[in-house]
């Protein structure tokens with residue numbers, strides 16, 4: 001056992017122990033096929049981080065139904081046919097000593113690029129009000145549809161278990177379907193799924209109960225929550241939940257059988273505080289065109305990004321709530337407040353990159369582990385660099401968010417040219433996702 005708390009094992013649940021305190025946080029990218037089947041590229045991508053030394057990988061956003069995709073070309077878990085593919089991916093990661101947790105998701109109204117399956121139909125949500133920033137259209141789910149969704153999540157968990165994966169995470173953060181039910185700023189229902197916090201949490205809690213009934217008590221189940229979704233980008237939007245609400249929801253999740261809570265923040269994704277850092281509007285003008293037709297405010301936003309004279313308006317809206325907040329550990333205080341109120345492990349996400357800061361949070365009991373996305377995109381072997389004594393990597397992530405803004409159109413990787421010797425060196429590194437790194441490959 002290591003004396004270094006960062007490298008000490010963590011028992012995340014009855015049957016799941018990870019070898020250190022670092023999880024690769026969820027990262028979506030267009031790795032997969034239009035029918036939802038995952039590809040060798042995804043296996044290559046995930047294996048990079050397993051080789052780099054993380055204790056566990058939490059997958060990208062994985063829809064439980066085709067109707068819940070955020071972007072076409074992301075793998076789904078809506079069909080038993082895909083179980084062998086997920087098994088191959090899980091085994092490839094596990095072979096390198098890392099665990100693999102699959103994020104069960106549904107977009108609700110936050111659907112960026114509908115793809116052929118969802119074109120021309122409003123997505124399902126807790127409300128019929130269009131999403132405010134991009135203007136995505138939606139329709140309130142009937143109670144029959146809610147029951148169908150509860151079943152779909154339970155079936156997704158069952159498929160993950162059948163594939164030999166190490167657990168599942170419910171994506172109840174960042175503006176996606178569960179958040180649309182949880183949020184007092186979005187949920188305007190008058191039935192048993194709207195009104196009081198308990199009613200707004202009912203859908204999530206029914207899903208947890210259904211998953212437990214289906215996979216038993218021993219399969220790992222964690223819930224990703226936005227600690228605060230009151231932090232709207234547009235000042236005139238109705239305010240959502242605060243930290244006190246989320247603490248209560250986390251406690252209910254624990255009572256119903258959640259094994260861990262993954263603490264994020266923000267009323268939508270992306271959000272000024274998630275992922276924290278810059279927002280290069282010049283780049284957004286290049287990639288946002290893919291989204292213009294998805295929501296009724298797409299063209300308005302595109303104009304704000306496209307014309308330098310208009311950019312200050314958006315920059316003011318985006319950056320006003322970040323004043324005084326650090327990038328590293330941006331929601332650390334919220335994670336600590338939730339950890340103090342539950343008895344299950346708490347994973348904190350948001351900007352982590354310095355080993356010393358993570359050690360401090362672990363030693364203070366603020367969280368039990370961290371989940372990292374962008375610093376690992378920049379340095380896939382960050383954990384190994386820490387183990388070799390570094391506090392920060394030699395070429396650190398700059399939090400430029402270019403990986404994020406390239407995601408709708410381009411292969412996933414680090415697009416911060418300043419971190420590389422040349423543009424070509426950057427492209428060469430991005431292209432490594434096409435190189436298999438495991439003996440486990442999908443037969444062609």
Ligand SMILES: Cc1cc2nc3c(=O)[nH]c(=O)nc-3n(C[C@H](O)[C@H](O)[C@H](O)COP(=O)(O)O)c2cc1C
Nearest residue numbers: 025026027028060061275349350351372373374404
């Ligand atoms: C390119 C990219 C894709 C992401 N995809 C997901 C996702 O599919 N599901 C999710 O819950 N969070 C997603 N996130 C959020 C991250 O998991 C993480 O919580 C957030 O970026 C803050 O961590 P970081 O500062 O270490 O990047 C994504 C972030 C980035 C940068």
